[in-house]
Amino acid sequence: MQALRTRAACAARHARLTSTNTTTAPRASRSYASGHDSHHHHAAPEVAEGLGTAFYLFAAAIPAGYAGYSISQPGPDGEEPILSQWLRSFAYFNDWELRNTLRTNIIEQAAHDKHLFMNAGKSTHVELKTPELLYSGSPYNVPAGHYPNLDHVTAHYHRQAAAEEERKVKALLAKAKAQEQEQKQETS
Template sequence: MLSAVPRRVLLSGRRSIQQVRFGSHAAHDAHHAPAVPESFGKGFYMSIAAFTGLCAFYKFTVSDEKEPLVTRIINKYHSQSALWEARNTVHTKMVEEAAHDRLLFEESPIPKSRPYAYPEALNQGSPWNITAGWATGDLTAVKAHMEAERARLDALRQGN
């Protein structure tokens, strides 16, 4: 009679007996990792200690006759606003004088000794790779010499 029962039924019967005897998850408990006790970690405790230390430091730095430390630090930098205002005034005056001088320079008539119509002409263009004749002296004599040399070389090439 045992041979008439399919093998699958026997296996399912064995599993149900194990479940009754060892509980429903007895066969699966071997696959799970063991439970690890979890804690908050060092960072949590360090931040709590730092906060407590800062509160204690603030409490002990406050005295009856003085303001709190943070207020004193703020007032130290806040009181320099008069100094900053004086510096800004001097700086503004210097920039205005420089602008006035520049306008005088640009609006003045161009003398023969100054070949540039505006001062920014000194800064425009690259100092390298300048084509011949640009922003330099008179090159007509050089041009005439080069044309004479070219004519002489052309005559030599033709056999004259």
């Protein structure tokens, strides 16, 4: 590519007219050869270059394309193409109706789930796990009346936690009693 660019630049230089006189012929190029002892310069050695991989791929693509075209065309009496017959011999292509049904069901289920998640409302219930955070502000330089009395909220959550603990204790006692009765029945 560099050689083509160099030759194109050289040709453009020769074709350009001189800037001083536009009617004269292009300037003659200089020759820096001295004219003597030119027999000491040797030419580059000849290299035998092959045609390259691209040529052979292109040459192979022509008959391969013709062969592919000919096996994909229907027969003279309207029979099925050879390529279609060969593909039909694989089991993968025979159950296409079942595959399409399964894919359709999966896509419909995904769309249903998407609509369900997109249109579901947010839960507004927030359980207070640490009531001490209600008073987490700075205790200094607070004007009177800026902190409301939230003792009733704290008491509510303490009562709720106590009721939950009582329910768990009752459930454990009932479970222990049931296991004790099972052991008595097994031993007797």
